[in-house]
Amino acid sequence: MKISQAEVKASILLRKGLHELAHHRPAQALTFLRTSVELTPPSCEGELSKALYWLSIALLRLDQRDLAVKSLANAQKLRRQSYARKFYVRNVNEYGMIRRPTKELDDLYAFISIQLSSYLLRRPNHRFSSEIEHSTVLKLILEAWKHLKESHTFQNLECGEKLYLFRQLKIDFPSFHVYAAGHQHGESRPQSTIYNIKSCFCGSGLPHTQCCGRVQGLSEL
DSSP states (O other): OOOOHHHHHHHHHHHHHHHHHHTTOHHHHHHHHHHHHHHSOTTOHHHHHHHHHHHHHHHHHTTOHHHHHHHHHHHHHHOSSSHHHHHHHHHBOTTSSBOOSSHHHHHHHHHHHHHHHHHHTTSGGGOOSOHHHHHHHHHHHHHHHHHHHTSTTGGGOOHHHHHHHHHHOOOOOOOOTHHHHHOOTTOOOOOOOOOOOSSOTTSOSSOGGGTTTOOOOGGGO
């Protein structure tokens, strides 16, 4: 089988990225690894999975956790019987996010990520316009979380049921100039009807909440 120039270049860049990682230079490795991923054809699943896996390692070393999990999730989908799959399952929680020290923190970070993502998707450039807006929104989200976790039924819910609840809950955020012009209170949002699916629809063999239904971090917007 003839190897394309793009595949050859991708392989060279992957080796350069691994060299930089071995010498504790993750920032330099990141550039090589990202380009290697971009140049590797989707048909070369093994090589693409390998490049995505090492890209996730570089991102983790740079503390870019959301993007690292995204890269790792894609790597393990391409090769189910690989170290990437084992590493992914070992390091993510039931929401498909980086595992936190406690289950309550896993729930909290999933809730915050879902609510902030929902808010920022309606903002220009998906960004806050001021520090006041950021602190106000975060305060309201944390207040909503406090009331939610104190409910008696919440603690007995399974992951899929919690996700459904997180995505249905609508917080009454104040208007912030440009945001108010493009958003009307009560606007519908995508609603999940999935509660507990033990195996993802894509056939990965993972629970839906750790695969296609995982909670995306803010860096993935």
